[in-house]
Amino acid sequence: xxxxxxxxxxxTPENYFDDFEKRLFNRISEEKFPKSAxxxxxxxxxxxxxxxVLKTVINSEKPTKIIPLFPKKYFGYAxxxxxxxxxxxxxxxxxxxxxxxxxxxxxxxxxxxxxxxxNLDLYDLTSYIDDxxxxxLNFENQQFSETTLENYLLENVDEExxxxxx
Amino acid sequence: MVEEQELVTxxxxxxxxxxxxxxLVTQYKERLYWQIRNMVLDHDDAxxxxxxxxxxxxxxxxxxxxxxxxxxxMYRIAANESIxxxxxxxxRNNVSMENVKDNALRNLESDVYFEGDQLQxxxxxxxxTLPDRQRLIFTMKYFEDHTFEExxxxxxxxxxxxxxxYHIAVKKITEFIxxxxxxx
Numbered sequence: 001x002x003x004x005x006x007x008x009x010x011x012t013p014e015n016y017f018d019d020f021e022k023r024l025f026n027r028i029s030e031e032k033f034p035k036s037a038x039x040x041x042x043x044x045x046x047x048x049x050x051x052x053v054l055k056t057v058i059n060s061e062k063p064t065k066i067i068p069l070f071p072k073k074y075f076g077y078a079x080x081x082x083x084x085x086x087x088x089x090x091x092x093x094x095x096x097x098x099x100x101x102x103x104x105x106x107x108x109x110x111x112x113x114x115x116x117x118x119n120l121d122l123y124d125l126t127s128y129i130d131d132x133x134x135x136x137l138n139f140e141n142q143q144f145s146e147t148t149l150e151n152y153l154l155e156n157v158d159e160e161x162x163x164x165x166x
Numbered sequence: 167m168v169e170e171q172e173l174v175t176x177x178x179x180x181x182x183x184x185x186x187x188x189x190l191v192t193q194y195k196e197r198l199y200w201q202i203r204n205m206v207l208d209h210d211d212a213x214x215x216x217x218x219x220x221x222x223x224x225x226x227x228x229x230x231x232x233x234x235x236x237x238x239x240m241y242r243i244a245a246n247e248s249i250x251x252x253x254x255x256x257x258r259n260n261v262s263m264e265n266v267k268d269n270a271l272r273n274l275e276s277d278v279y280f281e282g283d284q285l286q287x288x289x290x291x292x293x294x295t296l297p298d299r300q301r302l303i304f305t306m307k308y309f310e311d312h313t314f315e316e317x318x319x320x321x322x323x324x325x326x327x328x329x330x331x332y333h334i335a336v337k338k339i340t341e342f343i344x345x346x347x348x349x350x
Contacts, residue, residue, distance in 0.1 A: 026333050029340040030308075034289050037309055038282020039203050045213075046199075050191045054184070056217050057224045115257065127229055 168193075170236050177227045187224055194237065197310070198244045204305035205248035207270040207290070209279045215251045219244045234319055241320045245306075249298050267294045292342035296335050303328055304335040 168176075168189055176186035198219060203212040222243050230239060256266045271294055274280050274287065282290065293301055303321065306312050307328075314325045314332075321328070 023333070026336050030336050033308070033339065034282070034286045036282075036286070037204055037290065037305075038280055038286035039200075039207070039209070040279050040281050041199075041209060042279065045209075046196055049195050050188050053191050053195075053217060053220045054188060057187070057221050060221050061225075127226065 174227075174230065174232065174236055178230075183227075187227075190223070191220060194240060198240065201241065201244050201306060201310055202248050204309050205245075205302060206251060207274055208277070211251065211255075215244070215247050218251070219247045222247065238316070238319045241306075241312075242322075245302055245321065249302070252298070263298070270294070288343060288346055289339070291346075292339040295342055296338060300331050300335045300338075303331045304339075307332055 168186075173186055173190060176182040177190065179186075195216070199212060199216050202215045202219070203209065206212050206215055219240070223240055226243075230236070234242075252263060252266055256263045259266070261269075271291055274282075274290060280287075293304060296304060299321075303317065306317060306320070307314070312320070314328050317323075317328050318325045323331075
């Protein structure tokens with residue numbers, strides 16, 4: 001092949017021509033894909049969306065109204081019964097009760113969080129944490145075994161991205 | 167259209183917050199909706215996730231420091247909300263993510279808000295085979311036409327990594343469609 005006599009001074013990124021075919025064929029197959037996803041929305045959906053979103057946002061900000069379980073008029077009776085029970089309990093029950101937050105099993109808390117009952121995500125969490133808390137975090141004492149870490153990485157890390165980012 | 171910086175200032179000023187938020191919803195409702203819809207497929211689910219996304223934006227706007235652009239930050243919230251929603255749905259119904267996707271696809275065939283033809287349905291099935299993050303990258307690039315540079319800011323991943331993920335996604339989709347055609 002004849003070599004270019006005059007040099008333009010342009011150059012290409014490293015390995016540009018190595019995978020050119022690969023990229024080109026990828027592009028060609030992409031051309032065959034349908035241009036739209038095929039989804040549609042109900043008529044007028046976007047027209048009043050602002051009002052609905054604002055209503056939801058404002059409602060979610062309002063403190064919820066608390067309906068008392070026991071109306072005030074029963075307070076007197078309830079207090080009297082409670083007092084009797086308390087006295088009876090202290091007089092006749094000498095056993096100590098060990099139930100406290102500390103005795104709540106960690107596994108129970110884990111299950112509670114894993115089941116999605118603690119409805120926090122990254123944005124909620126960051127709003128509770130300030131810079132000082134972040135510096136106070138100590139990751140060295142974390143009790144993750146190597147197998148746990150390895151399993152986590154195998155399941156959650158996209159190796160292709162990692163290889164590419166190297 | 168109100169400039170983004172002005173909008174951020176207004177959103178962080180108590181007196182103007184509500185009207186600025188209304189403007190924000192007007193500007194971004196459709197773009198965020200389609201991003202979400204392409205992930206969750208069903209219209210009602212997309213509506214739920216869109217509302218949650220805006221609630222999150224409203225609640226956290228005061229802590230928005232401007233390290234990234236406002237729209238980048240919003241797209242990121244919508245992306246995270248979509249994936250969180252799908253995971254929660256799987257957990258709630260006590261099924262795997264694969265089941266959630268399979269059900270969504272099955273529903274698509276009878277969905278009144280899906281007007282795709284056979285090819286589009288097959289395309290959706292192929293997209294559903296991708297892992298979540300790859301699916302997010304593919305749909306955001308292919309249907310919403312984000313550049314890799316924008317996606318890199320939104321998803322906080324390198325351009326190289328995104329390009330690679332996207333190309334792998336295209337390859338997987340092509341292969342899926344090919345296998346389906348052969349079995350027909």
